[in-house]
Amino acid sequence: MPRYAMTIDLSRCMGCRACMVACKVENNTPEAHFWMYVFRFEEEEYPKTRVWFLPRPCQHCDNAPCVKVCPVGARYKRDDGLVLTDFQRCIGCRYCEVACPYGVNYFHWKHPDKAQYLDYTDDPEVKSRTNNTMPPYRNPDADLRYGPEERLTAGAHHYRGVIGKCTFCVHRVEKGLEPACVANCPVRVFEFGDLDDPNSIVSQKLRTNPHFRLLEEEGTKPRVYYLMGNPPSPEVRQVMPVKGGKRG
């Protein structure tokens, strides 16, 4: 059984947010839901200003607060480390959202078709180009039960009334592919692999680079490791936040 982890090289990131968009297309997330989020930070004052960027997916914690508070066992941690959600069990209480110090959970208030970006009312011309269906694409892989646990994962379908969050693209990982954010990054900020394999790219990166994890003092034991750089201090200012929606 692998022990999956992600590394994020802060010395490479340009803050372009392509990972946010790659995640959105892969997972069909509705407006204002960002399973991957890239902070743009400023520190200090002109002319000593420092600008830097920090991508933040779900941290897939080993000691995940969201798993502990889930009253129905919908939020669970797999043996390989992925933290996922059984959408059939989720009752939409949002305890996980409150418990998570990283803010990675998004509740589906609306019908997911109505929270998509363009108004795809029944349009015969679009349908004629899309195999007689309407966007967005409903990826059947997202409905499958995965892993030895054989459980549902709350992937790309966004059931109304339940919680969604980054799955490390479990439906891709199960096929031997990298998560969408990792695969698409133009400057190779991310790596994904097995901590138990000393030859994996993440093991190599962690051996050869200084690294930290976000809010380690919370005891969450994240599986996301940041290479180079330092944890954001409370003085860091977020600029150009993405709030979501048309006039966000």
Added chain:
Amino acid sequence: MALKVSRRTFLKGAAAAGGVAAASAFLYRNLETLAGPEGEARSSAAPSEEWVPTTCWIGKQDCGILARRIGGRVVKLEGNAAHPRNLGTLCPKGVAQISALYDPNRVRTPLIRTNEKGIPGQFRTASWEEALNLVASKIREAQAKGAKTVIWQKGRSKSGPLYDNAFTAALGAVKLHHGAFCSDAGYRASEYTLGLNGVLHPDFKYTNLLLSWGWNITAGGGNKLCWITFPRQLVEARERGMKVVHIDPRLHSAGPHADWWIPIRPGSDLALALALIHQVIAQGSIDRAYLVNYTNAPFLVQEDGTFLRLEGKEQVWDEGSGAPRPYDAPGVRPALEGTFQWQGRRLRTAFQVLKEHVQGYTPDWAASICDVPAEEIRRLAKALAENAQIGATISLGGKVLPLRPVAIHTYHLAQQELGFQATRAMAILMMLLGSPGAVGGQRVDFTWKIHANFQKFGEAKLANPPYNIWLENSEFFPINSNNSAIVALALKDPEAWKVDKAQLPQVMIIHMSNPLLAFGSSQDILEGFKRIPFIVVLDAWISKTADLLADVILPASTLEKYEGPLSATDQYVDAVALRLPVMDPLGESRGELEIYLDLAERLGILDKFIENINKELNLKAPNTLPKGRKPTPREIFDLWAKSQGLSEGIAYFERNGVWVKGEIPIAQQYGYAQDPPFGGIRHRLYGESLLLMQRQMQARGVSEIFWRDYTPLPTWRKPTMEQSPPQYDLYLISFKLIEFKQARGTNLPLVAELAPAQRLWMNPKAAKARGIKDGDEVWVESHNAVTGQTKRAKVKVFLTEAIRPDTVGLPHHYGDIARHPWSEGQGPGAAELFFTGPGYIANTADQSFLVKVRVYKA
């Protein structure tokens, strides 16, 4: 400023805030979710999966794409790993453009205007037959009035050989470039000085010190490649040890990739470059061998500023004989510097003239102009000299080549009044260090092929009036970048600009362009272009230009078409690609090539078009297009692929997307490795022909405002904007966001969501002094120091410590770019606040995107 929040909560970023809501009882069934394919069971039994290669449609660098198709439906776009430029990745726009394929807001049928122009359009749908017949009849009417009355405005043309060359030549149309928006003054300066078409960029494999000057290295790429490639090469170079000096009023353009930020005052770049030239000469850090052998630095200049020519040949001072000799005489030993008396004449080498010219341009002089400490300028000059390693060589591919690992990366910096000369000064700085064409040194283009403008500009020929609509070779702009903003001015007052009345445009074809937002002064463009009786726009959406100005809109497809050929080189590997349709075009939209073929047929110029295609695509027998029959786009590219030596034709691209030909040989990569080096030209340190142009302009009585910057050596003067009254106390600059770098990307909801509204970037100190807080709505009022005109726009403020306190900035590509729910109401476009016309354009007719403004609460 962003709120400070506790460490525990701030990482929540964009997550919805809120307490615990009552638990909803959505239990095990009937959860509402995305609609699946009709009648299709929710299972993994997906219908057929295929990957269709194509090429991105948005940006300028044409990244390779693989479209994932499930049951014939495109569900995702991913980067093509085989494509040298993007290696399997895509930028935010590239990923997001999948929405364009199915966008219900696209133009799906031809549209014909039913109301007056200048206001939002009312259109009726029309058949292709009707629309094309109308366009053809208007073109015929126009051409009956005069041969050059049809003009073609390009935007991001994606097939220069087919559209810009073959079609417009068959049509006899006057071409307007997408032009000055894109740093053309820098292109002209490089063509003039080094003979190469491009602005300045490094050799990322070997450069050790990079001056990232005035442009977005992390958010914009470079002049030759827009994104992904240059940023990736930048990251790799920095990990190898390259240092980046970022010279820009704004830090976000380099972010954490700047090792040293020099926040220069807007518009003072020429002064800094001159001070660096002064300092490099004062330090003696100059590459004498390069300057003597490959530039005109040793040429003898007479008192009147012209070269000494004997029997038509430029002369150098031969140290052997102590007399002038032709620069290329065998055995000649040219002096690089010195003043010589010869036959009663005082002769100086061009280098000597430069040395004296920059004598007063000291670091202390530049410090107050640029607001950069003199010590920092001296430190930079020292770093340049140390890193240039003058005299060092490296062996590459069996050749021993000079190693000068210092270079400048600049691009949109040229979009300022002094842009031509500022870029020239930067090139001269690099020339002094021996950097052009050396390993790790200055690059401009991917080839060392000498551009035709090198010779043309050297001839200093001015045409006599009347002029064509873009004032080509005119006494106003002897070097001219074909800027549509100038066209608009000429349309408004043809007499003042001495335009040939017989050439006033009757029909304009706007090809995937949005001039109202793309060129300086939206208002001027609107007023000017309104005078063109008939305008046809090819676009995928109703652009603002189409909305206000189009008589006919022809629906163009996006990724659903054949287009190319498209270069796929990353500057080290040679490759070529095609754009291939990933599905049938939405609605009745069609590729531009098909539209032009149909139009050519109606105009009776199909055979001419075909003949031009054969020539422009270099189609070779037996793979040429026969006349008398309209070919399909696929057939054209099939014959092209076969003519290129790919026996399977277009099928090769349908399988692979890109044809990677292999590493570019060292012999082609470096100017020094050419035979003869640099293609046999002498780089122009001294611009004699600029002086000759200036004298002709003076002789014709042209106003000083046009000729003052035609100087043989870059000469500092204060930009016109500095004459604005003191209440206009801020500089307005413009730039691009990576999310929003191309206008055709702004209708993509996924990128529009990332940057949904225009913001004025402002330093908190400047804001505080004006009682302005983050998010406040303000008026930005710009002032034209020549005409006294003012303009204003209302926008919300974004406070950032990463911009000079005397500078505010607006990103481009806002301003209701099209009729689209995601782009309407985004706030003003930057072009609404800039000016066009003398004082706000470069001496090469290029737009300046600099102006003085005042900002006050709305």
